[in-house]
Amino acid sequence: MTVVEVDGVIAAVSEKLGRAITLVRPLAGGQHATTLVVADSTAEYVVRVFPTLDDAVVHEPPILDRVAALGERVPRLVATGQFGESPFIVTSVVPGGPPSPDVPLRRVAEQMAAVLAQIHELDSVGLRTLSWETPKGVSAIETRGRGAWQQLDRADRVLTHYDFWCGNALWEGDVLTGVVDWSGARSAPRGLDVSWCRLDLVLLGSIDAADHFLAEYERESGHSLPDIQAWDLVAAARSASRVETWAPNYLGVGYSDLTESALRARMDDWTARLCVS
Template sequence: MQSTESTLSDRALKWVVDAIHPEAEVLSAERLFGGVSSPVHGISLRVDGEVRHFVLRQIDNKEWLQEQPDLVVREAESLRRAAEAAGVRIPAVVAFDETGSRCGTGMPALLMTRLEGKVVLEPEDRFAWLNGMAQALIQIHDVKAGDFPWAFAPYCNAASLDTSSWSKVPDQWQIAAGIVTSERPAFTARFIHRDFHPANVLWSGGAVSGVVDWVNGCIGPAGVDVGHCRVNLALLYDVRTADEFLTLYRQYAGDSFAYDPYWDLVTLIDFAYWPPEVYGGWTALGMGGLTTEMMIERLDAYLVSLLDRVSKTKAQADQRAKG
């Protein structure tokens, strides 16, 4: 994440210090950018002569909090559960303020450790980049979390999807909406990140060094994480890149993952429900050259590729049924 001068209040900083060590010295506090859903600050402290680094997330979206008042608790529990993933580093929970009353801001807050590494959106070796993300996601999905209390739900109501104001293929979007609002396929419930994409993956020394932003962690179909990452890749690059990620994930998952394009369509509609625009997190992280027109073209192209997958899947099922 990129950073700039801190806007943290003295009381919020005191809460951070008290959570770490009452005699800790604040060395720096800076606003981090790259995410757009809530204010995030990086804070460095000297504790017993050692410099330690932390991240403070504060939730300031009142509408989001009305819908999900337990967001901070959810992220804290997601982080704790995700820490069980073998081979993937996850921020550790230090403290949280469910209402923001102790921070004095009225914004629910979560303090966690800061991981080494940075986001990579323009890799020198795209195959290694996709491969690292696929391996990390497999390890997350291997976490045993059948008792996790938060469950997957779509962000948008596909039945009210209307792309006529921007898409060149609005009729095909309606076909996609019809598929999503039909019977949901069976799936194996797994622990999922729910917002897995390149801007939430950190890299150091050419390898994945951590996965961050766990506020949406829940139990749901693995295809939702795969699909969410794929639509991000289709927008950042193209359909081919999204398909390469799917191929790698399927190779690692083996028989534990039954791919169904239905979940790709669910996550795609999350992006198409409102007129497309370039994601602010990408530009904040230095990704240039993207335009709204490109986002529209790439969403349409990805949609067409998915509907083709649906047709082929149906044809294969019909062929098997005939023997």
């Protein structure tokens, strides 16, 4: 986003809130939205500006009401609005920042598992449902993923975050303090979030941490996932062909070692393991 566009967003948010807003800093991370920290005379807020026609401003506000039971670990809706043809959401600031690469990945796994178990206890009635499609392509992992998808029981649904990875979690030291970016949340099987977080931990460099996350999630939630290998296959099949494009996301949250080549190597190793197991 250019300086002129940022100035336009600040003006639009100021008009929406009825008070002067100033830019504090941009936030790096995901590629879905441009994220800014702004402030008025008393508080800071987060502004996320989405692409034209993006439906996040329709779907996220009611989700934030549902997850409010998580307290200060989730943002509070302040306003929604429009900058030109780009919708935006204004929320409160959740304490914390990106996870430090120095935090042991088993600790990351434990913290992520504990909060995910709590998320999955929340009400999912009436939410949008699973929209993942059968994996396409002819590679070994995509072929195996298609078969796994057909075998999965997708009837047991919970409130899923739908993009549950370390970059959507906030941290203070080795303690998880928040979960953000709820625009994709919907009613779906718990295996979707669990396999996505496991894949993230694998890409961060630790299959052991991914297994520890699964064990901790099952302990915290009281639910076993006997079909986790099928979910792992589907998650990998949906992302193997594009994993290099995630390098900017990991760089934005401090993992500068996760280059395109590193992500490709770790994904290839993971898919090879899945395809022979």
